[in-house]
Amino acid sequence: MILQIALLIGLVGFSVLAILLRDLLKAAISLAAASIMLAMIFFRLNAPYVGVFEISVVAGLITVLFITTIALTKSPSDVKESRRPLIIFPLFFIAFIICDIFIMKALLQAGRPMLPGSPGTQPFGVVFWNERTFDLVGQIAVIFAGVFSVLALFRPRGDKHD
Amino acid sequence: MTSTWYLYMGFCAALLFIGIYCLLTMKNLIKLFIGIEIISKAISLALVTGGFVRNNLALAQALVITFIVIEVSMVAVALAIIINVYRHTGSLDIRKLTTLKG
Amino acid sequence: MIFPFIAVPLILASFMPLVGRLSKRFFPDLLANLAFLFLLVYSVIIARQLAVEGPTISQLVFLKHDLNIRMALDGYSAFMLMTISLVTLCAGLFSINYMEHYGSKANYYALLLIMVAGMNGLVLVRDLFQIYLFLEVAAIASYGLVAYGLGRDELEASFKYLMLSAVSSGFILIAISIIFALTGGLSFTSVAAGVQALGQKYAVGFCCGLFILGFGLKAALVPFHAWLPDAHPSAPAPISAMLSGLLIKVSGVYAMTRLFFNVFGMNPALGTVLMWAGTISLVVGALIALGQNDIKRMLAYSSISQIGYIILGLGLGTPLGILGGLFHIFNHAVAKGLLFLNSGSIQNATGTRSLDQMGGLAKRMPLTAGTTLVGSLSIAGVPPLAGFWSKLIIIIALVEAKQYGFALVAVLASIVTLWYYLLIQRNAFFGKLNETWRQVKEAPFWMSLATVVLGLICIGVGIFFAFLLKTWIQPAADALTAGIRLGLPGLGL
Numbered sequence: 001m002i003l004q005i006a007l008l009i010g011l012v013g014f015s016v017l018a019i020l021l022r023d024l025l026k027a028a029i030s031l032a033a034a035s036i037m038l039a040m041i042f043f044r045l046n047a048p049y050v051g052v053f054e055i056s057v058v059a060g061l062i063t064v065l066f067i068t069t070i071a072l073t074k075s076p077s078d079v080k081e082s083r084r085p086l087i088i089f090p091l092f093f094i095a096f097i098i099c100d101i102f103i104m105k106a107l108l109q110a111g112r113p114m115l116p117g118s119p120g121t122q123p124f125g126v127v128f129w130n131e132r133t134f135d136l137v138g139q140i141a142v143i144f145a146g147v148f149s150v151l152a153l154f155r156p157r158g159d160k161h162d
Numbered sequence: 163m164t165s166t167w168y169l170y171m172g173f174c175a176a177l178l179f180i181g182i183y184c185l186l187t188m189k190n191l192i193k194l195f196i197g198i199e200i201i202s203k204a205i206s207l208a209l210v211t212g213g214f215v216r217n218n219l220a221l222a223q224a225l226v227i228t229f230i231v232i233e234v235s236m237v238a239v240a241l242a243i244i245i246n247v248y249r250h251t252g253s254l255d256i257r258k259l260t261t262l263k264g
Numbered sequence: 265m266i267f268p269f270i271a272v273p274l275i276l277a278s279f280m281p282l283v284g285r286l287s288k289r290f291f292p293d294l295l296a297n298l299a300f301l302f303l304l305v306y307s308v309i310i311a312r313q314l315a316v317e318g319p320t321i322s323q324l325v326f327l328k329h330d331l332n333i334r335m336a337l338d339g340y341s342a343f344m345l346m347t348i349s350l351v352t353l354c355a356g357l358f359s360i361n362y363m364e365h366y367g368s369k370a371n372y373y374a375l376l377l378i379m380v381a382g383m384n385g386l387v388l389v390r391d392l393f394q395i396y397l398f399l400e401v402a403a404i405a406s407y408g409l410v411a412y413g414l415g416r417d418e419l420e421a422s423f424k425y426l427m428l429s430a431v432s433s434g435f436i437l438i439a440i441s442i443i444f445a446l447t448g449g450l451s452f453t454s455v456a457a458g459v460q461a462l463g464q465k466y467a468v469g470f471c472c473g474l475f476i477l478g479f480g481l482k483a484a485l486v487p488f489h490a491w492l493p494d495a496h497p498s499a500p501a502p503i504s505a506m507l508s509g510l511l512i513k514v515s516g517v518y519a520m521t522r523l524f525f526n527v528f529g530m531n532p533a534l535g536t537v538l539m540w541a542g543t544i545s546l547v548v549g550a551l552i553a554l555g556q557n558d559i560k561r562m563l564a565y566s567s568i569s570q571i572g573y574i575i576l577g578l579g580l581g582t583p584l585g586i587l588g589g590l591f592h593i594f595n596h597a598v599a600k601g602l603l604f605l606n607s608g609s610i611q612n613a614t615g616t617r618s619l620d621q622m623g624g625l626a627k628r629m630p631l632t633a634g635t636t637l638v639g640s641l642s643i644a645g646v647p648p649l650a651g652f653w654s655k656l657i658i659i660i661a662l663v664e665a666k667q668y669g670f671a672l673v674a675v676l677a678s679i680v681t682l683w684y685y686l687l688i689q690r691n692a693f694f695g696k697l698n699e700t701w702r703q704v705k706e707a708p709f710w711m712s713l714a715t716v717v718l719g720l721i722c723i724g725v726g727i728f729f730a731f732l733l734k735t736w737i738q739p740a741a742d743a744l745t746a747g748i749r750l751g752l753p754g755l756g757l
Binding site: 005008011012015016018019024027028031034035038041042045046047049050053054057058061062065066068069070072073075085089092093096097100101104107122123124126127128131132135138139142143145146147149150153154 | 197225
């Protein structure tokens with residue numbers, strides 16, 4: 001349990017770091033570190049498949065995409081972020097965490113809202129391929145949509161549209 | 163079981179707050195997109211936690227995997243747009259993209 | 265067999281690059297528009313079958329194996345399918361001429377087909393997560409389509425649209441995960457049963473609030489409308505027609521009403537929130553539209569206003585209100601599609617979107633002027649065109665439910681709507697012919713054909729509205745007023 005809480009705090013910490021860092025490359029690496037923390041949380045929650053997927057896709061593929069974009073858009077003049085939001089962020093954050101804890105305490109004392117019973121009985125493979133087959137059709141459609149959009153955005157412009 | 167769910171949802175809410183704060187205050191296009199990535203992590207955590215307390219992790223994992231596929235597609239399109247914006251204006255500042263008044 | 269609605273566009277989209285290699289413009293045009301025509305005809309056939317047999321569930325069987333692909337079709341889904349296919353066919357015909365100078369037509373048609381597949385999928389599924397999934401399919405295709413022109417304005421509009429849409433999808437999914445944790449199920453029937461058995465007002469109410477945030481942004485309800493006046497004008501004209509006419513209704517209004525009516529159960533608090541949101545959209549959209557100079561921006565604000573009308577009618581919850589709201593979905597889709605296509609014709613001929621610079625185009629472009637007049641009057645609610653009847657039904661429903669304040673606002677907003685549409689007519693078409701436009705010609709054949717078809721439908725629906733209401737929209741309204749579906753008997757969903 002202690003390890004879980006430590007991992008969760010690590011996840012939130014790396015996310016905060018990702019937005020506070022000014023160098024984009026370091027921010028992308030921090031995001032990848034947050035993904036690895038999240039994947040370890042998933043492993044400890046007995047969800048190994050999504051943990052593996054999270055590491056390989058989010059910490060791997062998306063980080064590579066980010067670094068490619070950062071490399072392609074390097075300009076001599078970097079974007080000047082104003083300092084003020086970064087300084088007042090900790091104040092807002094602490095205020096939010098305190099409100100959060102109070103709300104959670106109140107909800108805990110209010111009683112248990114869950115519907116009992118009905119655990120899933122099938123193993124993951126059966127659920128993914130047999131029960132949620134329609135999701136696969138949707139995934140294929142989403143991949144096509146992404147591929148064609150990227151192709152459309154990078155198409156060779158013979159005649160320029162104004 | 164319920165208190166576990168509340169604990170994880172509390173962290174999920176914190177991540178959501180960080181992501182939305184990033185979207186509201188950052189000016190670099192890629193930083194804005196990092197905000198959306200943080201929101202996606204919050205969503206994956208929420209879904210898996212939901213599955214954990216319902217003892218139905220197989221279903222939750224199927225959902226999260228589908229969601230990660232959607233997210234990759236969205237990241238690809240968004241980064242393609244950002245690269246095109248860079249080609250047009252030469253900078254990644256969202257304050258330069260103010261020709262449309264909304 | 266309702267799987268072809270999703271399968272045909274997807275499979276054709278995957279073959280589009282190959283077809284594009286074969287021929288740059290003829291084959292993609294032909295195949296894509298044939299697919300749209302097939303979808304329209306098939307949706308009419310399926311709707312007839314629905315009227316005979318009642319709601320159906322179709323399960324795919326592949327090689328004697330039961331694939332777990334289940335879709336359900338009831339009155340509301342069939343109605344949306346027909347609306348989607350109709351406007352898509354006309355937008356596709358319009359694109360034959362309009363997208364010539366954008367280049368890479370095969371890619372464009374592939375994205376359009378995927379967007380249609382996503383919208384069709386959204387109206388046919390009965391599972392919370394799959395609604396989100398197909399919503400994202402249509403949305404990602406639309407990001408690429410809005411930025412299709414690769415100009416600076418388009419890219420800026422597409423980026424802002426993407427950011428806001430991603431946040432709203434995030435909220436929707438958080439709500440879905442809370443519902444999943446509370447009830448353990450995702451399909452409509454199990455969630456409905458779970459919500460009833462649970463009786464947790466505040467948790468479910470919180471999720472409904474998140475859903476209104478998320479779907480309201482997709483439907484461009486005020487105050488979440490900021491992306492629409494940038495995204496819709498910057499997109500190419502047929503895409504503006506598809507987005508304004510279909511996507512905001514399918515992914516915003518349809519999803520929200522399907523969830524609120526058939527899964528959570530419409531209670532008065534929810535209805536009141538929707539009615540207020542609709543009224544505020546109605547008024548704000550109409551007032552801001554008055555001050556616009558760009559014709560497409562004015563049409564975009566008008567879309568915000570009319571979506572407010574639809575939500576007002578649907579939020580009322582009475583059978584007559586739902587009937588009016590659904591009828592207005594169809595009328596607005598057809599008429600707004602027509603108006604955006606015409607704005608594309610004007611932009612094609614004159615190269616400008618600014619109302620100040622146009623003038624007296626009616627003499628040179630009579631067809632465009634005529635169809636724009638028909639579309640404008642239909643939305644503004646002038647008898648005997650189609651829009652008049654749907655607005656009248658909504659106002660009568662409001663008066664019947666003793667909501668006199670809302671009815672008065674609706675009538676006043678109608679007058680403002682008429683005002684700014686007449687402004688468009690006067691500034692763009694009537695009046696003295698601006699010298700610069702002395703040489704413009706009427707729009708090319710396919711563009712004119714598409715707009716004339718839509719115009720005739722506006723007039724036809726206005727005249728034969730009673731017949732259409734009874735056979736086509738009443739089943740849809742019945743499907744919504746049937747309320748919470750705790751399991752369709754004998755169909756095992």
